[in-house]
Amino acid sequence: MACGKDLPVVVTENDDLRTTSFAPHNYDLKIPSNFPKMDIPADNPMTTEGVELGRRLFYDPILSLDSSVSCASCHMTHGSFTDNTALSKGVAGTLGLRSAMSLENVGFVNKGLFWDGRVKTLEEQALLPVEDPREMHHIWEKVVEKLKAHNDYPTRFRQAFGISSKKEINKELAVKAIAQFERTIISGNAKFDKIFRREDFFTDDELIGYELFFNASGAPDAQCGHCHASPFMNSNDFFNNGLDSAKTLTDFKDIGRGRVTGKVFDNGKFRAPTLRNIDLTAPYMHDGRFKTIEEVVEHYASGGHYTENVDPFIPQIKSIKLTMKQKNQIILFLKTLTDTSFIHNPAFQNPFN
Amino acid sequence: MKTLLSVLLSVFVICTSSKCKEDPKLTGSVEMNLKARFNEQPFVLNKIYDYNGKKIRFSKLSFFVSDIYGGEFNKIAVPVSLISFKDNDDSTIAAKGLNITVNDIEIGNKTQFGMGIGVSSTLNSKKPKDYPSSNPLSEATDYWDPWNSYTFSKLEGKIDKDGDGTFETGITLHTGSNEVFQNIRFEKSFSVAENQKTPLSFELNINKLIDGIDLVTINSTQQIGDLPIMKKFTGNFITALTIK
Numbered sequence: 236m237a238c239g240k241d242l243p244v245v246v247t248e249n250d251d252l253r254t255t256s257f258a259p260h261n262y263d264l265k266i267p268s269n270f271p272k273m274d275i276p277a278d279n280p281m282t283t284e285g286v287e288l289g290r291r292l293f294y295d296p297i298l299s300l301d302s303s304v305s306c307a308s309c310h311m312t313h314g315s316f317t318d319n320t321a322l323s324k325g326v327a328g329t330l331g332l333r334s335a336m337s338l339e340n341v342g343f344v345n346k347g348l349f350w351d352g353r354v355k356t357l358e359e360q361a362l363l364p365v366e367d368p369r370e371m372h373h374i375w376e377k378v379v380e381k382l383k384a385h386n387d388y389p390t391r392f393r394q395a396f397g398i399s400s401k402k403e404i405n406k407e408l409a410v411k412a413i414a415q416f417e418r419t420i421i422s423g424n425a426k427f428d429k430i431f432r433r434e435d436f437f438t439d440d441e442l443i444g445y446e447l448f449f450n451a452s453g454a455p456d457a458q459c460g461h462c463h464a465s466p467f468m469n470s471n472d473f474f475n476n477g478l479d480s481a482k483t484l485t486d487f488k489d490i491g492r493g494r495v496t497g498k499v500f501d502n503g504k505f506r507a508p509t510l511r512n513i514d515l516t517a518p519y520m521h522d523g524r525f526k527t528i529e530e531v532v533e534h535y536a537s538g539g540h541y542t543e544n545v546d547p548f549i550p551q552i553k554s555i556k557l558t559m560k561q562k563n564q565i566i567l568f569l570k571t572l573t574d575t576s577f578i579h580n581p582a583f584q585n586p587f588n
Numbered sequence: 589m590k591t592l593l594s595v596l597l598s599v600f601v602i603c604t605s606s607k608c609k610e611d612p613k614l615t616g617s618v619e620m621n622l623k624a625r626f627n628e629q630p631f632v633l634n635k636i637y638d639y640n641g642k643k644i645r646f647s648k649l650s651f652f653v654s655d656i657y658g659g660e661f662n663k664i665a666v667p668v669s670l671i672s673f674k675d676n677d678d679s680t681i682a683a684k685g686l687n688i689t690v691n692d693i694e695i696g697n698k699t700q701f702g703m704g705i706g707v708s709s710t711l712n713s714k715k716p717k718d719y720p721s722s723n724p725l726s727e728a729t730d731y732w733d734p735w736n737s738y739t740f741s742k743l744e745g746k747i748d749k750d751g752d753g754t755f756e757t758g759i760t761l762h763t764g765s766n767e768v769f770q771n772i773r774f775e776k777s778f779s780v781a782e783n784q785k786t787p788l789s790f791e792l793n794i795n796k797l798i799d800g801i802d803l804v805t806i807n808s809t810q811q812i813g814d815l816p817i818m819k820k821f822t823g824n825f826i827t828a829l830t831i832k
Contacts, residue, residue: 452734456811465733470728543634547759548760
């Protein structure tokens with residue numbers, strides 16, 4: 236049985252797992268030379284067995300109320316671990332509130348996950364979608380019962396975490412495994428990376444786009460690099476990037492970071508997400524309002540909408556009056572961030588296919 | 589031969605029993621308290637202030653300090669620290685100031701305290717990826733590739749130039765690169781006792797920090813041609829940052 240459909244929610248009498256050996260293998264995480272070290276929690280070291288269990292849980296709809304939604308439903312490899320929709324659908328087609336974020340290089344994000352940074356670790360993050368009524372709409376207690384009764388998972392929990400009995404399976408171990416798998420989702424083989432490893436070259440237009448993006452070589456400053464810094468082309472900070480024209484700071488449809496901090500000047504602020512593989516992750520922004528990269532660049536070039544807390548870089552972009560050619564050059568540079576070897580990596584694919 | 593071996597063995601035993609090791613120095617700490625002020629009021633983010641006949645509001649003030657020492661210039665206690673006024677949301681918080689603990693200062697009477705504004709050249713020769721995430725230099729957005737340097741300081745905000753109530757003009761005054769690193773030394777008598785925190789109070793006068801830089805006309809410092817403005821800004825710390 237591959238996935239968790241139609242499983243009896245009954246724990247068998249024989250809970251002892253000790254007939255299966257526990258000999259985990261250290262997982263050799265391959266980090267590109269231009270990336271920093273990844274923080275691995277001391278209480279969740281990565282093992283081959285843990286990563287494989289995590290991959291299975293990630294792709295298994297057993298985590299959802301009606302076995303219809305898995306993590307992968309909103310984080311698909313072909314979309315660089317997004318679902319290419321504005322708002323993701325949960326159980327029974329319920330629409331989520333925000334666009335699914337890409338998970339590539341998510342193991343390096345260490346200062347707040349989600350668009351509003353409301354949780355600190357991948358382990359904490361993985362707990363939430365299961366019980367979110369707009370996502371998996373389940374209850375962890377029930378999920379754990381199903382995992383205990385499964386014909387394969389108990390053995391895999393034993394191999395990954397050394398538990399002696401099915402009774403020891405719990406949500407904490409499940410999210411540890413998912414987090415281990417998510418830490419392997421590393422993308423560092425785009426043309427951009429190859430150029431910095433001296434294996435490839437920018438075209439003339441890509442180079443100008445890069446210079447505009449990072450204000451390099453005296454090019455006009457399109458201000459992109461302040462919030463989308465190399466190597467992940469993201470930021471650990473939160474910004475109001477001028478998407479909405481709110482009369483007051485309490486008038487945003489989605490107050491974003493403000494809900495986490497309680498500070499009114501954080502209303503309407505969201506994480507600056509990674510731009511790696513941006514050509515694969517449309518639509519864009521926290522609510523998926525922009526269908527194309529061209530629309531995104533046009534938004535910034537226009538200076539966005541004014542609100543009290545709009546980031547000061549946003550109105551400055553308008554002042555440099557980017558030409559159509561320059562906008563296209565920025566887009567060409569952004570397309571050098573596409574890593575197709577990443578999305579086709581067999582290690583990230585659905586193990587049940 | 590036997591005697592020689594005995595002597596060598598004795599020396600070995602004495603050394604390994606730590607008599608040949610340097611005595612560990614006794615240390616204490618300094619608790620820096622730093623209050624920022626603008627227009628003779630506590631510096632509060634997003635508050636509207638008068639500025640050169642216009643209205644201004646600041647949304648960020650942060651800067652790196654490195655090579656912090658207490659007493660002896662060559663005995664650095666803290667390699668680098670990021671000072672950020674990100675929580676100055678109201679005047680009560682701003683009036684309390686930021687606290688920065690400087691550990692590992694040798695005990696004794698001191699006559700000076702010093703630091704560098706920015707990231708010292710040795711630390712600045714590396715990039716964020718070279719530092720662990722616990723180090724303040726690990727943030728990629730604090731490094732600016734075109735300068736091959738950390739961004740030493742960030743002063744950001746917006747100005748209402750035409751007085752219509754809309755703060756339409758962004759201010760992004762950033763500094764960086766080894767040329768603008770600024771050492772500051774304070775002549776101050778204080779004592780450091782073992783395992784004790786000695787309080788030292790500092791004040792940062794933002795008006796003096798931007799003295800000679802008209803934010804109405806100079807909205808951004810990102811280009812290499814902006815180096816003189818950056819130097820002016822970090823140089824202003826000498827008069828803007830005072831010890832009480």
